[in-house]
Amino acid sequence: MLGEEIKLLTEMLKLLWLTLIALIGGISGIALAEFGLRLIAIITGIAAAMSIAGLIAYLYRRLTARIRSIEEV
DSSP: OHHHHHHHHHHHHHHHHHHHHHHHHHHHHHHTSOSTTHHHHHHHHHHHHHHHHHHHHHHHHHHHHHHHHHHHO
């Protein structure tokens, strides 16, 4: 049960890292585009990237806590 939870958390962590990389790539592409709504798109993208980074940190802490609980047993 605990091993499956660790596998799930690891996969979620990988997915969030890939999402963050894709989002930063999109922000970079928007920054190089024509002016238009570029500023709003960049600000929104940065806010989303910060949110995903927060989720990554949360999942990492949770994952390490679960691994430590296995080591204690």
